[in-house]
Amino acid sequence: MGTKPTLQSLASTLGVSRQTISNVLNNPQVVQASTRDRVLAEIRASGYRPSAAARSLRSRRSQTIGLRIRPAVDGINGSLMDAFLHAVVECSQRRDHRLLLITATSDEQESSEQAALHTTGAIDACVLTDTHRDDDRPSALLDAGVPFVAFGRPWQDGPADHSWVDIDGAAGTRLATEHLLGLGHRRIAFLGWPEGSGVGDDRRAGWRLAMADAGVPAEDLALGVLDQRTDDGVVEGTQAMERARRAAATAAVCASDSLAVGASTVLRRATTAETARTAVVGFDDTPVAAALGLSSVRQPVADAASRVVDLLIERLTAPDADPRTAHPVHDLLTPELVLREFDPRLDQHAP
Amino acid sequence: MGTKPTLQSLASTLGVSRQTISNVLNNPQVVQASTRDRVLAEIRASGYRPSAAARSLRSRRSQTIGLRIRPAVDGINGSLMDAFLHAVVECSQRRDHRLLLITATSDEQESSEQAALHTTGAIDACVLTDTHRDDDRPSALLDAGVPFVAFGRPWQDGPADHSWVDIDGAAGTRLATEHLLGLGHRRIAFLGWPEGSGVGDDRRAGWRLAMADAGVPAEDLALGVLDQRTDDGVVEGTQAMERARRAAATAAVCASDSLAVGASTVLRRATTAETARTAVVGFDDTPVAAALGLSSVRQPVADAASRVVDLLIERLTAPDADPRTAHPVHDLLTPELVLREFDPRLDQHAP
DNA sequence: CTGAAAGCGCTTACAG
């Protein structure tokens, strides 16, 4: 093997300056084609790779993005962030950037860890996920001068002073509700979370709007009637659906697949198996929904990830990199409804 | 704010050499206590953080570990790697190391990507997961000179020339089987995957040994009798359990929670609800098992992650860092059995 | 289009 090739060693081998090689790598169009080809051939032959540290030290860019990973509380819904994470890595890699993971036990710790990494130059920017009401992270990062893009809109009022990408949950539940209305259902319950979570309220809003548009009277949409609220979970979904059944619900749009799985067991008992499946729509299109044959709202997470990375890199490579001048971009992506067929194999144990 | 502090600027402020500050950071014991305190105070006050790039360029260590992330095929079983990933990040961070994520579509691509990152100095080492029979990655990384530790033993024969940490699946299924034997079951099926996957065969082996020790005749343990093999999945678990029932099985040890969830629906029908739950044991102790009240074998993934990171950093900081001289370490951790109680709320829809 | 110079901010030897 010998020693690892450097710009220096390559340059003497080729009889050109280090400079030229650097240009071939970073500004190919500025180098004469014949020289470029000769250099590229030697780079390939020698297995030369520029030192990340040296490049980063000189250019003041690490080409690295930070992201906080959270422990999966719920194996069912966790797969969404999993898909997002995977897509972010893939997009970053394709664009010659790297993804660095951090953990934290609080938002404050997350912000300060990201800021610390940014100060050392280990990351150029970071991605924020799981935004929520009164989220302190955007202002903390803005203050610390850490460029970032959020996956998730800011849920409190006021103008957003940062870029974000989100998925339009209300559009998703609207689709789901309209689908059930189209099947002839009128008393369609919404099984969702207690008020106060931005994501949950957003999903409820889509159902409510679709129902109102269809002329369902407001008193039926009231809390405790077709509007059922509960913590997330399979058992909770079953219980909420039982309450909705007492309000004569024949179908349900759910804020999560966990709730939908729970709800489907009630409907399965109550009607024919086929009706049961088609009368519940979950959210997130998790593998569990697929396994059980439940329809679900699919969030375009890969698109969201790709957009987040695009915005981040755009911001980092912008000629005017001043975050105060760059105006924030907001992107709301529309989910799609995944309809599933009744799977007879699954129903061997149904009544 | 002004400009970002550097060793240089701190040194002139304090009237010491850059050197001394560097020593305070990297070899505190070598600096006089009074000087050290003065320097530390100024570091804190100024918010100084050493440049990762400069440090890495000079020391030839990036304090960064690479890991390939895979898309979750199955939301149920994916949470295991999720927990592992989280623990690896946490341990690395605690030990002043960072975790870099990569994606790949093949093992070859993974190895070459890790080797490339190692050549640029972006990572010092990497973690291998999901080892399998005829895994080419260890030799590829060894050839490329990339230090690594595997989470998962090498499943082919021959001496392992690299360090690994794994969880003793056979010990887990043995525990599960002995538990069911203790409850009075004799005809305990094993629902597992087709032969050839190291992990799956290992789990089957534990059941087989425990059954043989209990004096269950070999013909009952035969393939197609109590030994049922199938692809992973809920539906597959149900089907496999139905076949096992025809061989008069009253209980089952499963290679995964997905299979256990499927199996439990069969037993639920067949016996009392309580028996059903206690007569199935899953594997991985996923949130789904917890939600459904299924007993399961819990893998100590956090311990495994911690051990992997320890070994990796040990290897990196060893005075003799030559991988050929350092003898490989092998660690097999023992899982534990998580027993769950019957949850009556869940059984409202049982016959 | 190509090259000689400077310097990014550290740590690693080594001398006092």
Add this chain to the structure above:
DNA sequence: CTGAAAGCGCTTACAG
């Protein structure tokens, strides 16, 4: 215990 020197391997100006 402390300091002056060298240099890690690049890229960014700038001059030809």
